[in-house]
Amino acid sequence: MTDTTIARASPNVRYGSNAGQPLTRRDGLLKVTGAARYAADNHPDGMLHAVYAASTVARGRVVHLDVEAAKAHPGVVEVITPANRPALMKHPDEKSEPFGFRIEVLQDDRVRYANQPVALVIADTLEAATEGARLLAPRYEAEPPRIGLDAERYTPDAVGIGTPAAIRHGDIDAGLASAARRIEASYETPPQYHNAMEPHAIVAHWDGDRLTLDTPNQAPVMMRAGFAEFFGIPAENVLIRTPFLGGGFGSKAILAGPQILCCLAARMLDRPVKLVLTRAQMYGPVGHRGQTRQHLDLGVDADGRLTALAHHTIAATSSFEEFIEPASSASRTLYASPAIAATHEAARNDIGTPGPMRAPGEATGSAALEVALDEAAEACGMDPLDFRLRNYAEVEPITGRPYSSKALRDCYARGAERFGWADRPLAPRQMRDEAGLLVGWGMGTASFPAIMFQAEAHAVLRGDGTGAMRTSAADMGQGAWTSLAQIAADSLGLDIDRVDFHAGSSDLPDAGVAGGSGHTATAGAAIDAAGGDAIARLADLATSDPSSPLFGAGNAGVVARGGRLHRRDDDSRSESYADILARAGLAEVEGRGRASRDPAAAEQYAMQAHGAVFAEVKVDPDLGQMRVTRLVGAFAAGRIVNPRLVLSQLYGGMIWGVSFALHEAAIVDRRSGRVMNADLGEYHVPVNADVPSLDALLVHEDDPHVNALGIKGVGEIGITGTAGAVANALWHATGTRVRRFPARLEDLV
Numbered sequence: 081m082t083d084t085t086i087a088r089a090s091p092n093v094r095y096g097s098n099a100g101q102p103l104t105r106r107d108g109l110l111k112v113t114g115a116a117r118y119a120a121d122n123h124p125d126g127m128l129h130a131v132y133a134a135s136t137v138a139r140g141r142v143v144h145l146d147v148e149a150a151k152a153h154p155g156v157v158e159v160i161t162p163a164n165r166p167a168l169m170k171h172p173d174e175k176s177e178p179f180g181f182r183i184e185v186l187q188d189d190r191v192r193y194a195n196q197p198v199a200l201v202i203a204d205t206l207e208a209a210t211e212g213a214r215l216l217a218p219r220y221e222a223e224p225p226r227i228g229l230d231a232e233r234y235t236p237d238a239v240g241i242g243t244p245a246a247i248r249h250g251d252i253d254a255g256l257a258s259a260a261r262r263i264e265a266s267y268e269t270p271p272q273y274h275n276a277m278e279p280h281a282i283v284a285h286w287d288g289d290r291l292t293l294d295t296p297n298q299a300p301v302m303m304r305a306g307f308a309e310f311f312g313i314p315a316e317n318v319l320i321r322t323p324f325l326g327g328g329f330g331s332k333a334i335l336a337g338p339q340i341l342c343c344l345a346a347r348m349l350d351r352p353v354k355l356v357l358t359r360a361q362m363y364g365p366v367g368h369r370g371q372t373r374q375h376l377d378l379g380v381d382a383d384g385r386l387t388a389l390a391h392h393t394i395a396a397t398s399s400f401e402e403f404i405e406p407a408s409s410a411s412r413t414l415y416a417s418p419a420i421a422a423t424h425e426a427a428r429n430d431i432g433t434p435g436p437m438r439a440p441g442e443a444t445g446s447a448a449l450e451v452a453l454d455e456a457a458e459a460c461g462m463d464p465l466d467f468r469l470r471n472y473a474e475v476e477p478i479t480g481r482p483y484s485s486k487a488l489r490d491c492y493a494r495g496a497e498r499f500g501w502a503d504r505p506l507a508p509r510q511m512r513d514e515a516g517l518l519v520g521w522g523m524g525t526a527s528f529p530a531i532m533f534q535a536e537a538h539a540v541l542r543g544d545g546t547g548a549m550r551t552s553a554a555d556m557g558q559g560a561w562t563s564l565a566q567i568a569a570d571s572l573g574l575d576i577d578r579v580d581f582h583a584g585s586s587d588l589p590d591a592g593v594a595g596g597s598g599h600t601a602t603a604g605a606a607i608d609a610a611g612g613d614a615i616a617r618l619a620d621l622a623t624s625d626p627s628s629p630l631f632g633a634g635n636a637g638v639v640a641r642g643g644r645l646h647r648r649d650d651d652s653r654s655e656s657y658a659d660i661l662a663r664a665g666l667a668e669v670e671g672r673g674r675a676s677r678d679p680a681a682a683e684q685y686a687m688q689a690h691g692a693v694f695a696e697v698k699v700d701p702d703l704g705q706m707r708v709t710r711l712v713g714a715f716a717a718g719r720i721v722n723p724r725l726v727l728s729q730l731y732g733g734m735i736w737g738v739s740f741a742l743h744e745a746a747i748v749d750r751r752s753g754r755v756m757n758a759d760l761g762e763y764h765v766p767v768n769a770d771v772p773s774l775d776a777l778l779v780h781e782d783d784p785h786v787n788a789l790g791i792k793g794v795g796e797i798g799i800t801g802t803a804g805a806v807a808n809a810l811w812h813a814t815g816t817r818v819r820r821f822p823a824r825l826e827d828l829v
C-alpha cells in the first residue's frame with residue numbers, strides 16, 4: 081500500500097518491516113474488553129472524592145455559600161472556598177507554561193464565566209460530595225454578561241499559540257481595485273466544545289513533596305511544570321500517569337483550574353483525592369473553540385486569478401485571558417495571490433477561555449475560505465476545482481518559499497476521479513435522486529501545517545534478542561502507541577513483538593505533546609534516533625571485533641534486520657544481537673535519541689500537508705432536511721506509518737468536518753451567558769446514521785525535509801476543507817449559499 085523507501089537519519093536500519101503495516105491498535109483489546117484503566121478508574125486507599133459547585137451565572141460575585149449546610153452533610157470532609165483556600169506558590173493570575181493560561185482556582189469571589197468552580201466539596205463518597213456541592217446553594221450578585229462578537233472588541237498581538245494576529249502581504253487595495261470581480265461575504269462559526277468521550281478526571285496523591293497524578297494528558301512531561309509551579313516543587317517531583325485517554329482534541333493539553341484544586345485538596349487533607357468533571361462541567365473551565373465571524377474579500381481578474389485575498393476574523397476570547405481562534409491563518413498558505421491579508425480581532429466575552437480544538441484556526445478558517453472560493457468560482461462561471469487549480473500556489477504565498485513537498489495536484493486529480501467530479505453540472509439545482517431529493521456536489525481543499533515539537537526517547541537492546549523503547553508519548557485513542565511502536569521496532573531492527581514499548585508516563589523521556597498533528601513525526605523521529613543510536617553501539621562492538629563476521633565492515637557498512645546485523649556488501653554475513661552482546665560480555669546496549677525540526681530546513685521550506693475533499697449532499701426541497709451522502713478525501717501527508725490508523729484518523733477528521741458543517745454548535749443564552757445544550761443529547765455530533773459513505777485515499781508523497789522519517793501528520797487535516805466542501809455541496813443542491821455554520825434547514829428553504 082505504501083512505499084517504504086526514503087532517506088533516513090540512521091544509516092544502519094532498514095525502514096519498513098514494521099512501519100507501513102496496517103496493524104490494529106495494540107491497546108484496542110484492552111479498551112473494548114473494559115480492561116483499560118482510565119484515570120477515573122483509579123481508587124487508591126483512603127481516597128476522597130471532590131466535586132465543585134459550578135457557577136450558574138457568567139459574570140458577577142459570589143455573595144453567599146452555605147458552607148455550614150454542606151459541612152453538616154454526612155460524609156463531607158471539607159469545603160474549600162476563596163475564604164479558606166490554602167495559598168498557592170504561584171498566583172493563578174500568572175500564565176502557566178506550557179500552553180498555560182491564567183486559570184480559576186478559587187482565588188477570589190469573582191465569577192468570570194458560567195460553570196466556573198466557585199467552591200470545592202470533599203467527601204468520603206461521590207454522592208456525599210455531590211450533595212454537599214448542591215447544598216452550598218451559591219447566591220450571586222450578577223451582572224449582565226458580555227456575550228457575542230460585538231462586545232468589547234480589541235486588536236490582539238497574537239492569535240492561536242504565538243501566531244501574529246495580522247499578516248499583510250502586497251497591496252490589498254490595489255488588488256481589489258484592479259479586479260474584474262469582487263467577492264465579499266461574512267461567515268459565522270459557533271462556539272464548539274471538545275466533547276471528548278472521557279471527561280476530564282484527576283486522581284491526586286501526595287507523598288511528602290511528591291505529587292502523583294492519574295489524569296488524561298496530551299503532554300505528560302511538559303505538563304509537570306504547570307502543576308509543580310503552583311505548589312513550589314520541582315517538576316521532577318510530579319509524576320503524571322496517562323496510560324489511556326478517551327480523546328483529547330486539544331482540551332487535555334491545557335492545564336485547567338479543577339486539576340489544581342484537586343491537588344490542593346489532596347495536600348490539604350493528606351489523602352488521595354479524585355475529581356471527575358461532569359459532562360455539563362466540561363462546558364466552561366476546560367476550553368472550547370471560540371465563536372468567529374469571518375469576513376472574506378476577494379478580487380479576481382478576468383482569467384479567474386486572485387488579485388487580492390483579505391481574510392478578517394473576529395473571535396471571542398474570555399475577559400481574563402487570550403486565546404483567539406487563528407481562523408484567518410488558513411488564508412496565508414493555500415492560494416496564490418499577489419496580495420494577502422490575514423488579520424484578527426478579539427471580542428472580550430464572559431466565557432471560559434477558548435483554546436486549541438481540532439485543527440484550531442484551520443478548521444474554522446478553511447470553512448469560510450473554501451466557501452468564499454466557491455463563491456468566487458461561481459462569479460467567474462468556473463468549475464470550483466478548475467478555479468482552485470487556476471490559483472494553485474506553486475510556492476508558499478507571502479514567503480515565496482518552496483514547499484518541502486506538495487502533492488496537492490495529485491490529491492485534486494485522484495479525489496475528483498474517485499468521486500466522479502467530471503460529471504458535475506456547473507449550475508446549482510440540476511440534480512435530483514430517484515426520490516426527488518435535490519443532489520449537490522461540492523469540494524474544498526484540505527491543508528494543515530506539518531508541525532514538529534521536541535521529543536526524546538531511550539532505547540535498549542538486550543542480550544536475549546529483545547528490545548525496549550521508552551518515551552512519554554500519550555495515545556489519545558488515535559493509535560499513536562501502535563504507530564510509534566512500529567517505528568521503534570524498525571529502528572531496532574526487530575519484530576514488533578520483541579520490543580517492549582513504554583509510554584504514557586511523565587517519568588519517561590519527553591515525547592512532547594500529542595497535538596498539532598505533530599506527535600508521530602516528533603516522537604517517531606526521536607524513537608528512530610534512539611533506536612539508531614543503540615544499533616550504532618552494537619555495530620561498533622561487532623565491526624571492531626576480529627572474531628565477528630562483521631569485522632572491518634565499518635559502522636555504516638552494516639544494516640539491522642530481524643535481530644541481526646548484516647554486512648551491506650554481503651548479506652549472507654551476519655551476526656545476531658545476542659551473540660554480539662554475549663561476546664562483549666554485555667547484558668544490553670542503550671541508545672538515546674532526540675528530535676526537533678531542523679532549523680535550516682524550517683527556514684528554507686514551507687511544510688504543509690494537503691488534501692482535497694469532495695462531498696455529495698441530498699436536500700429535501702420542501703423540508704430543507706439535509707444529509708451528506710458521500711464523502712471522498714484524497715490526502716498527501718508524507719510517509720504513512722500505519723495505513724489503517726491513518727485512514728481512521730482521516731475518516732475521523734472528515735466526520736468532524738460533517739459535524740462542523742451540519743451539527744455542532746454550543747447555544748449560549750445571551751442573558752445568562754450559559755451554554756443551553758451542555759450535554760451530548762443536545763450538543764449535536766454525528767452519529768452513525770449521519771455518517772455517509774467515506775472514502776479516503778492516500779496520495780504518495782516523499783518528503784526528505786520535514787524530518788528523518790518524512791512524516792507530516794494526519795491528526796487534524798481531515799476536518800479542514802470538509803466543512804466547506806459540504807457547504808458548497810449544499811449550495812450546488814439548492815442554489816442557496818451557506819454562510820453560517822452549522823447549516824440550518826431554515827437557511828435553505
Ligand code: MOS
Pocket residue numbers: 298328329330331333436437438439440594595596597
Ligand atoms: Mo490538538 S487541537 O493540536 O490537541
